[in-house]
Amino acid sequence: MKQVNDKDNKVILELNHIEKVFGSTTALKDISFSIKQGEIFGFLGPSGAGKTTTIKILTGQLNPTSGDAAVLGKDSKQIDEEIYEQIGIVTDTSGVYERLSVYDNLKVYADILSVDYKRIDDLLLRVGLEKQKKQKAGKLSKGQKQRLVLCRAILHSPKLLFLDEPTSGLDPTTANQIQNLFLELKEQGMSIFLTTHNMEEATKLCDAVALLDQGKVIEYGVPKDICLRHNDSKRYKLILSSQEELTMDHSPQNIQKIQELMMNNEVEAIHSCEPTLEDVFIKVTGRGLV
Ligand SMILES: Nc1ncnc2c1ncn2[C@@H]1O[C@H](COP(=O)(O)OP(=O)(O)OP(=O)(O)O)[C@@H](O)[C@H]1O
Structure with a gap:
């Protein structure tokens, strides 16, 4: 169900007139949008458009030069570790314990986050890693490692998931399997913020998208509406x-x-x-x- 106009839904993430300047580069210019509960939002733009900078601001790793952002009701400048109990982030494949098995990598996080081990098996099955369960994480292919990092990010059923290019480098069947998992998570009420270069993926998954170019949002709305507006x-x-x-x-x-x-x-x-x-x-x- 398209939820971009559903005013009854809770706002999970909000940016108001965000600007970010690095020396002589203005990476973000007057960025405003919001994401509601159970919505998949796509942030689309070419390399250097400002997608990673936006994720870093929203996850408290960078402060904006001006404007404000709130994640789960908390000002992004005040974000501390507590928020990680409610959000999941997949920006790269770092943070994997290479010498531990796939299962043990997830068990470490399940212990920290008090998650039932049964969920580990469920998720490994869902992302097609059940056969690699006992394999050392250091021996996984890039795509398999990507899926392990995704499992780790959703292990604790976060309210909000940040995904940076989640299916790049995956074969079409696995990419499709992962995209269906995102739709299932959305149905369960999770909000997802994803960046992608893949327009087909955005059209399939996203309730709303923002097209970003050189730090500016040049289009914003439901993908089908944007396409019809330019028809x-x-x-x-x-x-x-x-x-x-x-x-x-x-x-x-x-x-x-x-x-x-x-x-x-x-x-x-x-x-x-x-x-x-x-x-x-x-x-x-x-x-x-x-
Ligand atoms: N720490 C930094 N210092 C200086 N400039 C930076 C810094 N981080 C990003 N930039 C600049 O800000 C702009 C946006 O970069 P950003 O990494 O957000 O783009 P992106 O859309 O994520 O690109 P990609 O798809 O390649 O990851 C670029 O011009 C980049 O060079």
Whole structure:
């Protein structure tokens, strides 16, 4: 269910007019958005756009130059270790105990966070690491290590999960499995803040996205609404009985041609071609996302 406009939901995270300056570089310019409970929010932008800086501000690792941010009702400048009981963070694969087994890595955290060991097995199964349970973490592939770090971040069922490029480097089947896990966690009420370059992933998962370019939010809202807002040159894709594919602009001549093809029973399928988020980004900035 799209929840971006649901005013009854609790705000979990909020940024108001955040600016961050590093020397002569203004990394973030007037960033404002909020995330509600059970919402997956996508922060999309090319390398250097300011995504990591934003996560660092929201997790208390950096202070903004101006503006304010609140996470679970707490001012980001006042964030201390206590908040880690309620949030999970996956920004890289650091912090894995290489010499311990996959299971023991998670057991260490389960003990600290008073989590039932049964959840370790459940999660290993969910992320497809059950066969690696006894394997030393140092022997895992990059994608397997990424999944171990994800298990660690969600072990204690946090209210808010930060994910930096969570499926980059994973094969499509595993990426799909992980994306379905995110949707399940959302259904359970978890809010997820994710950064990604992958527009398809954002469209599939996110209730709302912000497109970031050079430190500025250039579009914000429900992915489908953003795409429809930029659908200014309507086009149609036709698949004919001959299997030929035709893409046609919306014009009186083309509409007549489509009508004729339909009357002659030559049309197998017809779709409207809305722009993708990637098309929107290119249109607004003149550049691609990667
Ligand atoms: N500690 C720092 N000192 C100086 N400049 C910095 C610092 N951290 C980030 N920047 C600059 O701020 C801008 C935003 O960087 P940031 O790492 O937030 O981008 P990003 O969108 O996360 O990129 P990527 O996708 O490559 O991780 C860049 O111009 C970067 O060079």
